[in-house]
Amino acid sequence: MEPYFQYTEIERVEKLTRQEFLEKYYRPQKPVVITNQIEDWPAFEKWNFGFLKEVAGDKTVPLYDSRKTDYTKKVNEPDYTMTMSRYIDILEKGPTDLRIFLYNLLKDVPSMKADMKWPELGIRLLKNLPLVFFGGEGAKVFMHYDIDFPNIFHIHFEGRKQCVLVSPDDTKYMYRLPYSWLCHEDIDFDNPDFEKFPALRRVKPFITHLSHGEMLYMPEGWWHYMKYETPGFSLSLRSLAGRPRHLLKGLLNVAVIRHYDNWMRRRKGQAWLDYKDAEAIRRTNALLE
Template identity: 85%
Template structure:
């Protein structure tokens, strides 16, 4: 048994008014095509270009291993040069990926290749983050720590994107003091016997191609799977809803530090507790709703 997916709406280039009224205010995801054809990046950005301008830059790499108590939140598994990583990507399938990397801080000239979308959001110009993955690489299901609104632009190949409405967070087996779910969940092949609350989740799905943009509203869960080697650029704005702004502040200012402290203090026992507690809390809620 698998999820019943909802296809994310796809539209042509939007005006500011259309975006705000139809997608931002109702907090509805959307794929926008033909939005960045006037960016130099649309024709320039590929692996050959990146090897030329950023080949010598040291990049943070992650694989598909579960959270390690010896590492801090978002601490990379490996470090290598961009050129070495691109070589790996082009040789064949790999789980290695780049996550939350501010490439333009290291290569400022790349900012000249893009334009900041004029869609009514105040984007954080200091945080244009890039994400890379090889064929079959997967990004674990999570929502962003600071509850931003995200414009996610894909380059090279295809990437499948799965989104879950934050209204369904109570069914997602979210770990305490975290913004990820129980890592034993396989969202390609969910085990509804072990994780019965997932039956109440109706994920959204789309496949992004080169130059297409996905809008992800505040607090939406997302899981990405690279169908081919590729990379993406995310531009973000602060949460517009006060409740989300406060939750994001609590995550950044307290929860991540407490989680890191408990990993040092309790080790693997802390991670085991969080896994078990996520299951206990979620299944208890499910039983209460069924009563």
């Protein structure tokens, strides 16, 4: 068997109507790349690194690197902070693994809200949570699904970004860490080790490459792994989960599971993370026996 995944390309379509999106993608929970959907946004022409240095250069931003989970940190606690201007300078100098993750930039720079429009595609988006994500050339985001099971419109700006998605139907083969929404962090989704992680052979991943202005729809609970092929940034617009079981799981994750995981990190330290790694392998490989 080939030592790489056999990917399916995510469907790409031009601008969708509300009815087309709901019938063909939202109701069947099918990912899609939508082009020509934001060309009428002022952001389409304005949003680039130079513009961000002007309007947000003095803002302090949260940064993450490629290290594995650190038991001394809470879930999603940043590794560093610095000004946006300094961070963009680093991005423009060359490859770096430093990323901005889950940052509500438009809350800190509300004038940017006038540059965008909320897509009217039939789902109610959370207008207080337009989150941005940045990365330098080669930066990677660990394969994960979102804690609250949202529907997401992920709109890319600047450069090019690879996106790999995996259906929730394949979660049982993803070596998901207990009390978490990450897979085992030793898995390299660019070069998977099928000997160490044999269940991955049963995963059927989807792939696409986003360029400036293109929008990826990610349905509820879909796993995603992102790799920045060039420096760039993306805007994610999200809704609450529409499926009752996903809404309940999301609420449980936010209200209970993440706090339990943080408590166990404080109580057990590295032994807790080692347990989760071992248990992810044991549980997943047991399905193959």
